[in-house]
Amino acid sequence: MRVVYFLLRVALGGIFLAAAWDKIVDPLAFAKIIRNYQIVPDMLVGGVAQALPWIEVVVGMCLITGLFARGASFSATLMMAVFLSAMAWAWHKGISTQCGCFTTKADDAISVRTFIRDGSTLALALLVTTGSFLGARRV
Amino acid sequence: MTQARFAAPVWFELVCILLLGGGLSVAMNLAREEPVPWVIDFAAMERRDALKKGLETVDAHGARIMLGKPGVVFIDARTPEEYALGHVAGARSLPQEAMYGDLDEATKTLGLSQEDRLMVYCGGVLCDKSQELAEALRTAGFPYVTVVTDGFDGWVAAGGPTEGGI
Structure with a gap:
């Protein structure tokens, strides 16, 4: 079980690191995508666009190294829940926008595919969170 | 697995992650050739x-x-x-x-x-x-x-x- 938990945790960490890269390279493009969702007020979009990818990096690194595993897996779950809700909101409002999940380039519009992808990531994050909290209690 | 020996409360871990992420974004933005404004017009x-x-x-x-x-x-x-x-x-x-x-x-x-x-x-x-x-x-x-x-x-x-x- 421990090995499975370890592998899942590292995989989740990898996903977060991979997702952060494009946004760090081009924060303005990411900011435009966030703005398209029409959730975050314009004033805050710049800050979110810059802080979010780095928080993803920290979460990813923590998950991979196992440091702060509970906090990191919990934040990963929270973030995925927020991302999914944002996507559902945009979908519901009929806003056609880029997902802004893994890339800031214009080839990742919100679709059933992005829902399945983010949904599976949320499931993985939930698994890892459960694992990390159970593991902490056992020791 | 040694990380569980240091059992910091979860909220402390969350705060650390947030601060570290926020701090990194500020530092890395300063390091950019053209820092991105925090409030974009x-x-x-x-x-x-x-x-x-x-x-x-x-x-x-x-x-x-x-x-x-x-x-x-x-x-x-x-x-x-x-x-x-x-x-x-x-x-x-x-x-x-x-x-x-x-x-x-x-x-x-x-x-x-x-x-x-x-x-x-x-x-x-x-x-x-x-x-x-x-x-x-x-x-x-x-x-x-x-x-x-x-x-x-x-x-x-x-x-x-x-x-x-x-």
């Missing part, structure tokens, strides 16, 4: 983008003055469905997707002349369609192309006359 950014592409821009109030002048044609870059639901009075529908097909043919069908001043608009400030189509039109040989920056939403807000829909 999107209106200015759009104007700059449009200017870079050599496109003229105007807001809906400015565009209203142009309506009905000889040689001025409003182009609706949204989908035909959106166009049917209501559009700028007298505007012609040229969905942005047309730029991926035979744009020459499409403009010919609409009876556009290269002498015309084309006022391209889409849904609102947030859409890119007008800008993309305007760029394609310029490339297709129409020198006088203007993007209406706040689009149809702005037009309605400015009290501009509309046709179709409800």
